[in-house]
Amino acid sequence: MxxxxxxxxxxxxxxxxxxxxxxxxxxxxxxxxxxxxxxxxxxxxxxxxxxxxxxxxxxxxxxxxxxxxxxxxxxxxxxxxxxxxxxxxxxxxxxxxxxxxxxxxxxxxxxxxxxxxxxxxxxxxxxxxxxxxxxxxxxxxxxxxxxxxxxxxxxxxxxxxxxxxxxxxxxxxxxxxxxxxxxxxxxxxxxxxxxxxxxxxxxxxxxxxxxxxxxxxxxxxxxxxxxxxxRRARSGVPQLVRERLVRLGGADAGMDEIARQLTLSTRTLRRRLTEAGTGYRQLLDEVRQTLAEELLDTGALSVDDVALRLGYAEASSFIYAFKRWTGTTPAAYARRAQGKR
Known part of the structure; x- marks a missing residue:
């Protein structure tokens, strides 16, 4: 045979x-x-x-x-x-x-x-x-x-x-x-x-x-x-987590809630993200950075408004996070975006 x-x-x-x-x-x-x-x-x-x-x-x-x-x-x-x-x-x-x-x-x-x-x-x-x-x-x-x-x-x-x-x-x-x-x-x-x-x-x-x-x-x-x-480039759980976070506008629903939506236990979700070389907080930061840059690029929203839309309780927390992601402040990023128009 x-x-x-x-x-x-x-x-x-x-x-x-x-x-x-x-x-x-x-x-x-x-x-x-x-x-x-x-x-x-x-x-x-x-x-x-x-x-x-x-x-x-x-x-x-x-x-x-x-x-x-x-x-x-x-x-x-x-x-x-x-x-x-x-x-x-x-x-x-x-x-x-x-x-x-x-x-x-x-x-x-x-x-x-x-x-x-x-x-x-x-x-x-x-x-x-x-x-x-x-x-x-x-x-x-x-x-x-x-x-x-x-x-x-x-x-x-x-x-x-x-x-x-x-x-x-x-x-x-x-x-x-x-x-x-x-x-x-x-x-x-x-x-x-x-x-x-x-x-x-x-x-x-x-x-x-x-x-x-x-x-x-x-x-x-x-x-x-x-x-x-x-499919392999976007494959599996990390992309599914990204999609849900984007749908939430970057708001932090919490790992337990995302796991529930994916019909996984929190422990299994954490393990599968680790196996893929990433983690929940890292994916949340990626989504928030992308959304923040898009919102700031429009020039229609203030830094406070962007922070609110992304689910931050205080603008200062958003400013700190944005500087950690990009090396610059949201205001400086927005001015630079405006200058390119």
């Missing part, structure tokens, strides 16, 4: 776009439920990015609002189409063969929304797609295994209509939603298996895709490279 290609990530905790969360909001709305979290209008911003734990919080809210049955997970998974994945999906559908599409998907797996890490194995028994849920929180593991695998299978059918499964296996015991499995996968699975596995015919890899275009794939790959680079 050999692995087709190693997935680019080994854990679900990576920054994500908003398409998956938007899809879950729509799925819930169709069932008369409204999910908490980031407002939908903000999620539609083209370059909006989420921490994986934010998406996980939406998953838990969805389960609470509409139910956690296998039928819900499978129905949701079938809503993920190749177009849900943007440029990543467009690259896959433009690949020459299913092999090329799978290799591409594994290479750019952090542009997907999966929580269970897929491995593609080749053997005499066929092509095996195995999902690793070992790091997925236990309370949502079954739901996410079913959502992720049904989403993957739905996308594969978008790439190559008419494909079918040779065998489907899950580690958990039984289900009362047999028809939901048949609808999602075209077959009834075996339960109590050693791993979560979907097995296809071995010749699937070599089948050409009907919308193949190698030039398009090359262009998409370049855009995926750029997207991955941008």
């Amino acid at each position: 050999s692995e087709l290609a190693a997935p680019s990530i080994r854990d679900w905790d990576y920054p994500r776009g908003t398409a998956s969360v938007l899809l879950m909001h729509q799925f819930a709305a169709e069932r008369g439920a409204e999910l908490p979290g980031v407002p939908v209008a903000e999620l539609r911003a083209p370059d909006r990015q989420l921490d994986a734990r934010q998406e996980l919080a939406v998953v838990r809210a969805l389960l609470s609002a509409v139910g956690s049955g296998d039928d819900v997970a499978l129905s949701l998974g079938c809503r993920y189409r190749v177009t849900t994945f943007g440029i990543f999906g467009f690259a896959c559908i433009s690949s020459p063969t299913m092999r090329d599409a799978m290799v591409f998907a594994l290479r750019y797996l952090d542009l997907s929304f999966t929580f269970c890490i897929p491995h593609v194995e080749l053997s005499d028994a066929g092509l095996g797609l195995v999902l690793d849920d070992s790091r997925v929180p236990a309370d949502v593991a079954r739901f996410l295994v079913l959502r992720d695998l049904s989403a993957i299978y739905t996308v594969m059918q978008d790439l190559l209509p008419g494909i079918s499964l040779r065998q489907l296996e899950f580690t958990f015991q039984g289900s009362s939603y047999v028809e939901s499995y048949r609808t999602a996968f075209g077959t009834v699975p075996f339960f109590g298996a050693a791993e979560h596995r979907a097995t296809f015919e071995p010749d699937l890899l070599n089948r050409p895709l009907p919308q193949a275009n190698e030039q398009t794939v090359a262009l998409c790959a370049a855009q995926c490279d750029a997207l991955v680079a941008r």
Whole structure:
């Protein structure tokens, strides 16, 4: 047995776009439920990015609002189409063969929304797609295994209509939603298996895709490279903290409140910021300095007004902080900005 290609990530905790969360909001709305979290209008911003734990919080809210049955997970998974994945999906559908599409998907797996890490194995028994849920929180593991695998299978059918499964296996015991499995996968699975596995015919890899275009794939790959680079540069918790502080206008909400908004414990937030080489106070200072310079550049506000807008109780505290950041006072900075006009 050999692995087709190693997935680019080994854990679900990576920054994500908003398409998956938007899809879950729509799925819930169709069932008369409204999910908490980031407002939908903000999620539609083209370059909006989420921490994986934010998406996980939406998953838990969805389960609470509409139910956690296998039928819900499978129905949701079938809503993920190749177009849900943007440029990543467009690259896959433009690949020459299913092999090329799978290799591409594994290479750019952090542009997907999966929580269970897929491995593609080749053997005499066929092509095996195995999902690793070992790091997925236990309370949502079954739901996410079913959502992720049904989403993957739905996308594969978008790439190559008419494909079918040779065998489907899950580690958990039984289900009362047999028809939901048949609808999602075209077959009834075996339960109590050693791993979560979907097995296809071995010749699937070599089948050409009907919308193949190698030039398009090359262009998409370049855009995926750029997207991955941008996400990694802005990645994770530090950028999410910055975004919340900007939304608060630089006011110090406190680390406990920011952690609550990110659905993290304060201890975990502090650890993850430390691992990223920064800290809450440092990020607060960065945001306040940026906002202060923008406000002073306008020339419309006094130093006292800027201090008030940034949440300082006294202008003297702001003046001291600004001088520490820039080496000059706010008044001197404002005069210099005025002189450049």
